[in-house]
Amino acid sequence: MTILAIDTSNEMMGLALYHDQKIIAEYVSSNKNQHSTRLMPAINQIMADAHLKPKELTKIVVAKGPGSYTGVRIGLSVAKTMAWSLQIPIVGLSSLQALAYSAKPYQTMICPFFDARRGLVYTGLYNQHGKVVMTDQNLLMTDWLAQLKKDEQKCVFISPDIAVYQEQIIEVLGDQALFADSGFNYARPSMLAFAGADMGAQSVHELVPNYIRLVEAEVKWLEARRNQGNA
């Protein structure tokens, strides 16, 4: 199996090539707002370095969000179009789950998160094998920490935005919270590739981003409809 893994869902752009149960190339680069210009050149380079032609790929794995709406769409548009046109299977994985895989060595519950500004985070809870315990959501960190406190389980927090919330986490959870070494605080595209290797293919047409949030205009529209219904 030869897999190309793509993650442009957040600030780090990540690519990995997996071949015969090994990672043969990995590329990670902090890439604020440049996924559009840098993704295809990077794919071209990583494939050339590995002496692989596009037609030799047998699977695509992609991080489908949450994260930057535009970043997620660039990754999915590229991944879906490649998989569809090469007629190879595609797997879309939660960007939070991909991040959680980095913390598997900790043998505790894993709480990956991304800062969503104004006190909000994208987060979910995963077990030590990286399997979902609580599905991805978008909520206030204050509310999320209160929920975790009730659970009383030890949990390792992992996030590229860890610095924004570390103090608050310690304040609420004390010893219940663990923190990964700095080097683990980003999603590894190699882990995305390994995870995707074992997963069954999804329908390429039906694979869509995992935005979690509705568009502002849709929220207002739904609200207006609900009010009309009540009146």
Place this chain on the structure above:
Amino acid sequence: MGETMREEHSTYILAIETSCDETAVAIIKDGTEVIANVVASQIKSHQRFGGVVPEVASRHHVEQITYVLEQALTEATMTIEEIDAIAVTEGPGLVGALLVGVSAAKALAFAHQKPLIGVHHIAGHIYANRLQEEFSFPLLALVVSGGHTELILMNEHGSFEVIGETRDDAAGEAYDKVARTMHLPYPGGPEVDRLAHLGQDTLQFPRVWLEEDSLDFSFSGLKSAVINKLHNADQQGLILKKEDIAASFQASVVEVLTEKTYRAANQNRVKQVIVAGGVAANKGLRTALAERFDQTDIQLSIPPFALCTDNAAMIGAAAMVAYQKGNRADWAMNANPGLDLEAYGRR
């Protein structure tokens, strides 16, 4: 089947267009013949908001892109291998929407190692006409849509000189705003056109000509005049006939567009005038232009309705000229919401 249909000496371009609220893919032969033309419209989704919401548009594009690609190949009974180049709208347009098409085009070109071509959306609108008949140079194009009102002079294929443009609102934008003030359903432009044919130009709104020799346009004053008239009537408890408001507004827009196009065509001694863009579907404008150019040697061309609104066939037609010029985009190609038409022509 595809294998047998493909003609060896022809060039087949697969084109993608996602600059606004249509997800479109087409396959064009030699820049002049439509082999497949698929448009997935989002109008129904945006209707509930009364206008295009950019983030919603981008979301729909990513949901639809592979479906539309597949449908285009199926319609053409071709495989990607039989395609010579991949083209995509590079700009102008909504950046998030453009990015989906650009990303998909790059992925397609990379996966099958095909040349990649970026196309200017307005060049596309003009080239829609080449799917119907060959160009005669020099040529004048009147491009009228929700985002554009421009007079463009072309002396040869792929070269564009903007000789007139709007200084404020685009004609289509004025239509949409007036329609909204009249509480007409979205999209309002076609509805204003329909009502205009049932009414009379009784309100005599101003015609804005600007400086004597200017080929530029201005529609914001007219738009305000219509809105003020409606508000004043409202306050005085008067009821204006919707049909007459639409007819009076349309008469002003159409007269200015027609007259300036006629003037520009004569000044530049063009052989052909092409009307392009969504507003080219407007019946009032089509009729007025047809009458104005009737007794002249200038050939007036207006593409069929389906090729006036956004589609990918027009992008494929324009891409053929770029392909012949040897213009190729690299893997770093980006969506460019402010892409300049004249600069695009100098590539």
